[in-house]
Amino acid sequence: MIRPGEASRFLSEFIKLNTTNPPGNEEVAAHYLEALLDKEGIKTDIYAPAPKRANILAKIKGKKRGKPIILLGHVDVVPADAEGWAEDPFSGAIREGYLYGRGAIDMKSQVICLLMAFIELKRQGITPERDMIFLATADEETGGELGVEYMVKKLPWLRGASFVLSEGGCIVEEDGFQHAQVSVAEKKIAQFMIRAHGSGGHASMPHSNNANDKVVRAAHRLIDFRMPFRPTPVVTRYLTALLKGNMIKGHAFSTLKEALRNERFRTFVENHPVYNAILRNTIALTILKAGEKVNVIPTESTAQFDARILPEENAERFLKAVAKVAGKDVEVVSSGPYDSIPSSYRTDYFRMISQAVRKVKGNAFPVLPFLTTGATDLRFFRRFGIAAYGFFPITLSKEELFRMHGLNERISLQNLEEGLYATQRLVELLASYPGA
Numbered sequence: 001m002i003r004p005g006e007a008s009r010f011l012s013e014f015i016k017l018n019t020t021n022p023p024g025n026e027e028v029a030a031h032y033l034e035a036l037l038d039k040e041g042i043k044t045d046i047y048a049p050a051p052k053r054a055n056i057l058a059k060i061k062g063k064k065r066g067k068p069i070i071l072l073g074h075v076d077v078v079p080a081d082a083e084g085w086a087e088d089p090f091s092g093a094i095r096e097g098y099l100y101g102r103g104a105i106d107m108k109s110q111v112i113c114l115l116m117a118f119i120e121l122k123r124q125g126i127t128p129e130r131d132m133i134f135l136a137t138a139d140e141e142t143g144g145e146l147g148v149e150y151m152v153k154k155l156p157w158l159r160g161a162s163f164v165l166s167e168g169g170c171i172v173e174e175d176g177f178q179h180a181q182v183s184v185a186e187k188k189i190a191q192f193m194i195r196a197h198g199s200g201g202h203a204s205m206p207h208s209n210n211a212n213d214k215v216v217r218a219a220h221r222l223i224d225f226r227m228p229f230r231p232t233p234v235v236t237r238y239l240t241a242l243l244k245g246n247m248i249k250g251h252a253f254s255t256l257k258e259a260l261r262n263e264r265f266r267t268f269v270e271n272h273p274v275y276n277a278i279l280r281n282t283i284a285l286t287i288l289k290a291g292e293k294v295n296v297i298p299t300e301s302t303a304q305f306d307a308r309i310l311p312e313e314n315a316e317r318f319l320k321a322v323a324k325v326a327g328k329d330v331e332v333v334s335s336g337p338y339d340s341i342p343s344s345y346r347t348d349y350f351r352m353i354s355q356a357v358r359k360v361k362g363n364a365f366p367v368l369p370f371l372t373t374g375a376t377d378l379r380f381f382r383r384f385g386i387a388a389y390g391f392f393p394i395t396l397s398k399e400e401l402f403r404m405h406g407l408n409e410r411i412s413l414q415n416l417e418e419g420l421y422a423t424q425r426l427v428e429l430l431a432s433y434p435g436a
C-alpha cells in the first residue's frame with residue numbers, strides 16, 4: 001500500500017535535486033530513483049551517456065514473453081530563475097495545499113506517480129502479464145539525444161515495446177468544462193532560417209541590394225501567408241466531441257469540415273492559439289539578426305522561424321512551399337526536421353486510459369485523443385509504430401498550465417493524489433492486460 005504523504009514527500013525531495021537542462025546533471029535524480037527502487041527490492045540499471053548525465057531503467061518481469069510496456073518520464077527540467085517565484089523553484093516547498101517547484105508539472109510529478117504505481121505492483125505481489133518497464137531519462141528538454149534517443153540505440157529491444165506512457169496530455173479545465181486530452185500525436189518541428197546577402201556600404205547612400213530589406217520583405221510575405229486548415233483524424237475527433245451542438249460566434253457547429261467553411265468560425269479558430277495550432281502548420285518569427293552599426297548597410301541578414309507542422313505533413317514539401325512564398329531574394333536554410341508519426345487511438349490502451357480516468361471522474365467523462373503542439377520524447381517510440389501516449393491524469397486550468405516552463409510552477413496536493421490514484425488504476429489495468 002502507498003503510505004499517506006509518500007507521494008508529496010518523494011516529489012518534494014525530487015524537485016530539490018536541481019536537474020536544470022542545460023547542463024542536466026540528471027545523475028543525482030537517477031540515483032535518487034535508484035535508492036527508492038532498491039528499497040523495494042527492484043533491480044535497476046543506470047545508463048550514463050556522458051559525465052553526470054544518466055538514464056535509469058527498472059523491470060518487473062512478466063508472466064510471459066510478450067512485448068513490454070514502458071512507463072516513461074524525463075527527469076530534467078527547464079531553467080528557473082528564483083526571481084518572481086513565491087517559493088524557491090528548487091525548494092519543493094508546500095504552501096496552502098500546493099507543492100511548488102520547477103518540474104512540479106513538467107514532469108517530476110508524473111515520474112513520481114509512475115514510479116509509485118510501478119513499485120505498488122511489487123508491494124502487492126502482482127506479476128504483470130508482460131514485462132513492465134520503468135524508464136526515467138535525461139535530456140528531454142534539449143532534444144533527447146542523451147535520453148530516449150540514446151536508450152533506443154543502446155537497448156534495441158525497447159523498439160519492440162507494445163505501449164509507452166509518458167507526458168503530453170492531462171485533464172483540462174476550460175470555462176468550467178473538463179475533458180481529458182490524451183496525446184496520441186504531436187506536431188513536427190521544422191525550424192528554418194531565411195538568409196539574404198547584399199552589397200553593404202555606407203548607409204548615407206542607400207541602394208537596392210540591401211540584405212536587410214530582402215529579409216524583411218520575405219519575412220513579411222511569410223507572416224501574412226495563411227496556412228490552409230487541414231483537419232486530421234485526431235483533431236476532427238477531438239474538436240467534434242468538444243464543439244458539436246455549440247453555437248460558436250453565431251455558427252451552429254455540426255461537423256468540423258462544414259464549420260471551417262464558415263468565415264466567422266475560421267476567425268474564431270485563428271484567435272484560439274490551441275485550435276489554430278492543431279488545425280494547421282504554423283510559423284513564428286523568433287530570431288532576427290543583422291547589422292552592427294547604424295550607418296552601415298550589412299552584407300548579410302537572417303530571420304529564424306520556429307515552424308510546427310502537422311504530423312501528416314511532408315516536411316520537404318512544406319519547406320518548398322515556404323521557399324516559394326519567401327521569394328527569390330532569400331535562401332531557406334533548414335536544420336532538418338524531426339520525424340513524428342501519430343499513434344492510432346483506436347487501441348485497447350486508449351480504452352484502458354478512459355477506464356482509469358472514469359474511475360475518478362465518472363462514467364460519462366469525455367476522454368479524447370489530442371494532438372500536442374510541442375514535441376516530446378514519445379516521437380522516438382512512435383517512429384517504430386508503437387502506441388505511445390502522453391497522459392497524466394491531473395486536472396489543470398489554463399492558468400496552471402501556463403506555469404509550466406514559467407513562474408511559480410506548482411501542483412495541488414489534491415491533484416497529486418488524484419493523479420497518483422488514476423495512474424495506479426491505469427498501471428494495474430496495463431499489468432493485467434494479456435496483450436496485443
Ligand SMILES: [Zn+2]
Binds near residue numbers: 074106107140167
Ligand atoms: Zn516535459
